[in-house]
Amino acid sequence: MKLIGWAIALAAAGLTPAAAQAPATSPADNAAAAAPAAATPAAAPIVYGSVGHQIPNPKIGMPQAGKIGIEEQVTPIGHEAEHFHDIWLMPLITVISIFVLVLLAWTMFRYRRGANPTPSRNSHNTTIEVIWTLVPVLILVSIAIPSIRLLRHQYTPPPADVTVKVTGHQWYWTYEYPDYGVSFDSNILKEKGDPTLKAGDRFRNDNDGPPLLAADERMVLPAGKVVKFIITADDVIHSFSVPAFWTKLDANPGQLNETWVKVDADKTGVYFGQCSELCGARHGFMPINVEVVTPAQFQQWIVSKGGTLPGAKPAAAPASAAAAQPQPAQAGDANAAKPAATNQAATAQN
Numbered sequence: 001m002k003l004i005g006w007a008i009a010l011a012a013a014g015l016t017p018a019a020a021q022a023p024a025t026s027p028a029d030n031a032a033a034a035a036p037a038a039a040t041p042a043a044a045p046i047v048y049g050s051v052g053h054q055i056p057n058p059k060i061g062m063p064q065a066g067k068i069g070i071e072e073q074v075t076p077i078g079h080e081a082e083h084f085h086d087i088w089l090m091p092l093i094t095v096i097s098i099f100v101l102v103l104l105a106w107t108m109f110r111y112r113r114g115a116n117p118t119p120s121r122n123s124h125n126t127t128i129e130v131i132w133t134l135v136p137v138l139i140l141v142s143i144a145i146p147s148i149r150l151l152r153h154q155y156t157p158p159p160a161d162v163t164v165k166v167t168g169h170q171w172y173w174t175y176e177y178p179d180y181g182v183s184f185d186s187n188i189l190k191e192k193g194d195p196t197l198k199a200g201d202r203f204r205n206d207n208d209g210p211p212l213l214a215a216d217e218r219m220v221l222p223a224g225k226v227v228k229f230i231i232t233a234d235d236v237i238h239s240f241s242v243p244a245f246w247t248k249l250d251a252n253p254g255q256l257n258e259t260w261v262k263v264d265a266d267k268t269g270v271y272f273g274q275c276s277e278l279c280g281a282r283h284g285f286m287p288i289n290v291e292v293v294t295p296a297q298f299q300q301w302i303v304s305k306g307g308t309l310p311g312a313k314p315a316a317a318p319a320s321a322a323a324a325q326p327q328p329a330q331a332g333d334a335n336a337a338k339p340a341a342t343n344q345a346a347t348a349q350n
């Protein structure tokens with residue numbers, strides 16, 4: 001019933017011509033995805049636990065059932081913001097709210113008509129006026145200072161170790177690593193039995209991540225390194241958001257927005273986010289998956305994606321040419337130097 005409702009909703013939105021093939025979901029393709037080694041003609045098997053397919057820890061990087069508050073933070077900016085929120089903002093607004101409530105209740109009770117038949121005629125009290133002007137000003141200053149400090153830290157990125165260009169589309173993300181020549185799309189993984197799944201399509205299982213949050217391809221980042229995000233969109237405004245990184249930035253067409261993260265060196269794992277700008281009918285179906293691995297695993301992943309590591313030099317460079325132009329390795333050269341190793345690993349990923 002739920003699935004039929006789902007199909008009707010999508011079909012009504014005029015989004016899924018493929019919904020018509022609902023009955024075609026065969027148990028065979030399910031079996032193929034569940035046991036990848038068996039019989040998958042098109043795609044190479046996915047090895048869960050390998051780089052790019054690490055199994056997420058349900059306690060970190062995703063929403064927790066029954067919890068409130070901020071997701072566990074794993075970046076320096078996240079720690080600073082979380083500390084500011086937990087140690088200063090929340091206690092402060094709690095004290096102010098309780099104070100106002102008590103004052104209101106006390107005034108209503110103590111100065112009600114029955115208890116206070118002749119009201120005071122005072123219209124000025126200098127001491128009180130100075131206090132009620134000065135105290136709010138001091139409170140605001142005490143919020144502004146740490147707040148502006150946090151903004152300054154957020155907007156003064158250290159030199160980047162890795163740059164990732166993020167492009168939002170209706171309704172998926174593209175991740176590019178310009179320094180490594182790696183680029184790919186990331187789409188939501190549909191649920192098993194989804195009427196829009198085509199035969200042989202991969203569907204989500206719990207090793208990919210929670211429902212509506214798991215994507216087929218993950219952005220992989222090295223832990224402990226400064227990562228610069230260049231964020232844009234190619235159709236409408238999207239928003240790139242990963243709560244555990246304290247990252248949320250609009251992706252505007254025709255404009256590059258920049259932010260950065262540095263995930264704590266000991267916080268490898270999978271982190272989930274979503275598009276956070278209302279971008280259209282399938283806004284809720286473009287999750288962001290970031291897998292944080294060790295720097296060595298990151299290099300391994302880049303190679304597996306057919307990318308080029310910056311250190312990689314062409315096998316033989318003529319001495320004269322090298323002297324004439326002492327340039328860092330060209331992407332093309334290095335690509336040519338190592339096609340064999342790359343292909344093998346790339347198939348494992350795809």
Ligand SMILES: [Cu+2]
Nearest residue numbers: 238239275279
């Ligand atoms: Cu979007």
